[in-house]
Amino acid sequence: MGRKFFVGGNWKCNGTTEEVKKIVETLNAGQVPSPDVVEVVVSPPFVFLPVVKSSLRPEFHVAAQNCWVKKGGAFTGEVSAEMLVNLGIPWVILGHSERRALLGESNEFVGDKVAYALSKGLKVIACIGETLEQREAGSTVDVVATQTKAIAERISDWTNVVLAYEPVWAIGTGKVATPAQAQEVHAELRKWLHANVSPEVAASTRIIYGGSVSGANCKELAANPDVDGFLVGGASLKPEFIDIIKSAEVKKSA
Numbered sequence: 261m262g263r264k265f266f267v268g269g270n271w272k273c274n275g276t277t278e279e280v281k282k283i284v285e286t287l288n289a290g291q292v293p294s295p296d297v298v299e300v301v302v303s304p305p306f307v308f309l310p311v312v313k314s315s316l317r318p319e320f321h322v323a324a325q326n327c328w329v330k331k332g333g334a335f336t337g338e339v340s341a342e343m344l345v346n347l348g349i350p351w352v353i354l355g356h357s358e359r360r361a362l363l364g365e366s367n368e369f370v371g372d373k374v375a376y377a378l379s380k381g382l383k384v385i386a387c388i389g390e391t392l393e394q395r396e397a398g399s400t401v402d403v404v405a406t407q408t409k410a411i412a413e414r415i416s417d418w419t420n421v422v423l424a425y426e427p428v429w430a431i432g433t434g435k436v437a438t439p440a441q442a443q444e445v446h447a448e449l450r451k452w453l454h455a456n457v458s459p460e461v462a463a464s465t466r467i468i469y470g471g472s473v474s475g476a477n478c479k480e481l482a483a484n485p486d487v488d489g490f491l492v493g494g495a496s497l498k499p500e501f502i503d504i505i506k507s508a509e510v511k512k513s514a
């Protein structure tokens with residue numbers, strides 16, 4: 261299997277030049293496990309990608325927070341997958357719930373984006389997750405399976421995909437999923453991949469958790485067998501991100 265622990269930092273729409281410099285300094289000074297144990301990817305806003313890429317320690321990588329669904333052209337305000345490749349940006353986050361909810365990105369649109377980005381050689385952190393209403397209605401597994409299906413139907417190779425389960429009710433709310441809640445959905449997703457894609461893809465695809473992950477709760481979450489890492493929002497802007505990266509050690513000793 262060998263699913264390497266993955267910790268992503270999604271900076272969202274935050275940061276000034278000065279703040280970005282400070283965050284990078286903190287990341288560069290942090291004592292973290294070796295890249296054999298944990299893969300670290302930080303995702304600043306587009307405008308800061310070049311400076312972060314050039315100043316960040318070399319074993320950490322960068323991700324864009326979005327890209328356009330097809331080849332660039334007359335799409336004002338968009339950034340294409342080709343541009344990210346041209347700048348040497350290896351990763352992109354797609355389908356974040358904030359974009360799904362606020363910008364109306366549908367499952368199909370996200371699936372198309374994932375397929376296009378992969379076809380251009382980008383690695384993709386694909387986000388899925390249910391709202392509170394959906395969870396309370398008992399449809400969590402259906403919702404995340406439908407979101408995953410829209411991706412699975414459009415791609416044939418999962419090697420460069422990390423699936424980020426981010427329950428919407430846990431994002432930016434301080435209300436983290438319990439380790440049992442996270443494990444349950446991750447296990448269901450792996451089961452879905454096993455049945456609908458392949459046993460190999462189910463065994464090798466990293467499924468990471470996002471939603472109010474902090475230095476205080478990361479170890480307990482990381483201890484779950486199907487939690488292969490995190491996508492961190494607010495705490496990725498703070499020094500505690502280093503502690504979250506360190507939670508990879510929990511796997512090593514498991």
Ligand SMILES: O=C(CO)COP(=O)(O)O
Pocket residue numbers: 270356426430431432433434470471472473491492493494495
């Ligand atoms: O949306 C997230 C990461 O993509 C999670 O955000 P928070 O960690 O701030 O809840």
